[in-house]
Amino acid sequence: MRMIVLGGFLGSGKTTILMKIANSFIGKGNKVAVLVNDIGEIGVDGKTLAAEGYNTTELPDGCVCCSLKSELQVAVRKIALDIKPDVMLIEPTGLALPSKIKETLNDSEELFSDMPRFDEPEIIGVVDAVRFPVFAAKKETFVRQQLEGSKAVLINRIDVASAKSLADTEMWLALNVGKVPMYKMSAITGEGVKEALEAVTHE
Numbered sequence: 001m002r003m004i005v006l007g008g009f010l011g012s013g014k015t016t017i018l019m020k021i022a023n024s025f026i027g028k029g030n031k032v033a034v035l036v037n038d039i040g041e042i043g044v045d046g047k048t049l050a051a052e053g054y055n056t057t058e059l060p061d062g063c064v065c066c067s068l069k070s071e072l073q074v075a076v077r078k079i080a081l082d083i084k085p086d087v088m089l090i091e092p093t094g095l096a097l098p099s100k101i102k103e104t105l106n107d108s109e110e111l112f113s114d115m116p117r118f119d120e121p122e123i124i125g126v127v128d129a130v131r132f133p134v135f136a137a138k139k140e141t142f143v144r145q146q147l148e149g150s151k152a153v154l155i156n157r158i159d160v161a162s163a164k165s166l167a168d169t170e171m172w173l174a175l176n177v178g179k180v181p182m183y184k185m186s187a188i189t190g191e192g193v194k195e196a197l198e199a200v201t202h203e
Contacts, residue, residue, distance in 0.1 A: 002087045002088070004123075007098035009094040014094075030087050088118075129161035152200060
């Protein structure tokens with residue numbers, strides 16, 4: 001079983017991208033389950049995904065890398081045993097650190113003796129090319145930690161980002177994230193989506 005954690009700030013387009021990733025895996029014959037962690041009174045993302053027909057589980061009112069660590073482990077085990085997916089996609093709140101979630105997921109194998117084996121969890125970072133330079137300037141340490149360990153970074157919303165904002169985003173990522181593959185895309189117009197999805201879903 002593959003596990004993919006999609007990290008990024010609220011409004012970066014994670015849910016839309018997650019659905020595209022799920023559809024790509026499904027199109028290749030994989031069974032997909034989605035675990036969503038919303039903070040707020042209404043779990044909009046979870047309801048959206050469920051309405052689209054995905055196997056969706058919600059963990060509301062908390063952060064999966066903080067107060068909901070045990071709940072995350074229990075939910076992952078239940079999904080793995082009940083749904084038996086080929087791929088589990090995890091969309092945490094924009095306040096979460098995917099690297100911490102990865103640690104929690106790895107710990108679950110030791111915590112539960114009946115936990116099905118899974119591959120090393122993968123982190124995919126999603127950034128909003130419009131607002132990212134502002135976030136990076138104000139919350140540099142947090143942004144760096146949020147993207148830590150990413151297998152790839154998807155630079156979304158290139159259809160509405162200015163040339164300067166996009167260039168600043170690429171420059172910051174190149175200086176702070178290292179030699180991680182980056183894919184410029186627009187989840188709305190479809191530009192660059194095919195290449196990004198292939199990078200995320202390939203074996």
